Amino acid sequence: MTGSFSIGIIGGSGMLGGAIARALLRQGDWPASRLWISNRSGSRAGFDDHPHVTVTTDNQQLASACDLILLAVPPEHADDLRIRASDRLVVSVMAGITVQRITRLTGAARVVRAMSSPAAERGLAYSPWFGTAALTARDEARVTALFTPCGLTDRIAQEDQIDLFTAMTGPVPGFVALFAQLVAGYATQHGIPPPIADRAVRQLFLGAGIIMAEDAKSPDEHVQEMIDYAGTTAAGLQSLQGSSIAQDLRAGLDASVARARALGETD
Structure with missing residues (x-):
């Protein structure tokens, strides 16, 4: 072909x-x-x-x-x-x-x-x-x-799902960049020099992305595995699970979907 x-x-x-x-x-x-x-x-x-x-x-x-x-x-x-x-x-x-x-x-x-x-x-x-x-x-x-x-x-199978993917295709990398920005900011606020914080966050997110892409486990399974390990990651994840982060993320994606659909409206 x-x-x-x-x-x-x-x-x-x-x-x-x-x-x-x-x-x-x-x-x-x-x-x-x-x-x-x-x-x-x-x-x-x-x-x-x-x-x-x-x-x-x-x-x-x-x-x-x-x-x-x-x-x-x-x-x-x-x-x-x-x-x-x-x-x-x-x-x-x-x-x-x-x-x-x-x-x-x-x-x-x-x-x-x-x-x-x-x-x-x-x-x-x-x-x-x-x-x-x-x-x-x-x-x-x-x-x-x-x-x-x-x-x-x-x-x-459904055309309207393209709007959902539109809302994820652009924003999700942006959301990841925002999360990386916040992690790097946390590091610098605790005295780590900005160039080192930036270098560390880039490598950490690269590794996480490759593992997520290549591992057969689903995101749910990754999260549960880390919680079950009961270490430092579990403490952080459990704190986030008890926060409004999921609701806030849904609100961000909803806003992106609404914008995607508005782009297609005729005058």
Whole structure:
């Protein structure tokens, strides 16, 4: 499947579109001659090492030339796409923009609504997607080929769950960064020099993330295991479990979901 069809990314020079494009080229070894990028300036910035990537300012030219069209523009620019792609597979990573609206904007029936993140460039993203009933088995394989170089991917059954993943994809790394900031702050308040606190927290969070990703145990099992050990970690965890942290986290995620859905509303 790799390289057997062409991909065009409208917004391919943006943070997310560019990350996915470079994941294809680096992680997936995608043939540069089968990748198109559309942006407003026609700039090749970010793709200087791939002279065979086609760059255009004409969205319709890209749509007419490519088998799979990835819409990666900010949601507020969705109405500026101005493409007709009724016979194409259209995939959108525009936050909040519904399948119904994507169909109206492009004329496509074979539509996928997805979410990913700039971590795609390192092959570390999670990219869930929802597809319309018109998708074929070949379309499904192509969507998988698009997102596999970006990290992990799953097809989900309900479109509204994409808003939930949108609310987790961006905010959760931000929440982790906030938690790291608080831990580092605790260390510096107790006299540890800021450079050492920063270095320690980065390594601690790196180790925790790798263990969580690679261990077969669920988060629930990890927490319970550490509580059962009854050491210093258990004392801290039990204190947090008795706090409002879970309620506060849910409130933060609810706010992110509401924002994701608001982004898709038309004027």
